[in-house]
Amino acid sequence: MNSIDTQIKEYYQEQTLPEENLQSMQSPENFPRPRRWPWLIPLAAAAVLLLAIFSRQNSGLPQAVVAEIAKNHNAQLAMEIRSSDYQKVAAQLDRIAFPLIAPSEEFSRQFTLIGGRYCSIQTELAAQLRVRENTTGKIHTLYITPLTDDFSAVKETTQTLKGVKVRLWTEGDRFFGLALSLQ
């Protein structure tokens, strides 16, 4: 027989909060926060306005990048090199000055490289890699470019534009975009 500790642990671990309770707890709109300092609102509005003026040039950057990636992805331009080896692709795309490797080991496990070509994102030289998701067989396009000051201000986001789902994120000193056609 299990120890009494184990029995108690198993007993409680079998008890679960129903899904509908979880859903209602997770919805932030169910929990409006009180306005503690109403006098701060005009001050905050002024600060936001100033910030908006100063960051105006960068405010549309994520949307611009998503639009550019979606457009490139839909164009399905021919690859300059076909290989499942990142090193071989990197050797061929020798104008790329940053490490041309997968974002992470996890990414490598989930996606197989098909090939790559040069491209640009917001005038920055970038690598455009075609990868296949191992579990679904779906073809994705991965964009890699150095993390410039502008790109470092872009927060991780996932957006859908023109039937293409695009995720933007950073890893180390590189900026990534992953695109998948939804149809």
Place this chain on the structure above:
Amino acid sequence: MNWFNKSGSQETAQFRELAQSGFRYALSLSHHHHDAEDLAQQAWLKLQRNGSSPIVRGPLFKTIRNLFIDSLRRKGIIEFETLPEEVLLAGAPTSEPGVKGDLDYLLGQLKAGDRELLYLHCVEGYTAREISGLVGRPRGTILSSINRAKSRLRELAAKQEPPSIPAAAKSARP
């Protein structure tokens, strides 16, 4: 992993794990499924309204505990009395035999405070010192209360067990 919802799925998993822990802790106090659901949800709501973000385990458990004590006070039940300092049961066995019987029923026979200690110790893996910080009772009292609660469970289980029938009597025919 879904590469288009990476951070979101991590947050969701953390939220679900914490919400379930809060619910189970509330269940250890109330031993009533619906009351525990209400307690967990009310505590979550209270922390959200107070602007606690992200919600973490310690404040969640404390809020659940306070709400539970408030509900007892409203019902006029005084169960969380201050216990006298008891002798520390040094060298208590770490692996004890289990109990037979309906654990749900057996736990329901314990005081809420004792169930709470068993939950924090056996399920959450809190040390006596950590539990002491949460419930505001001396560490020695926590240790002896945990051992006493386990003994009580065993006593209750023994009472529930039907008397053993000798094998000879079982096979005997009229």
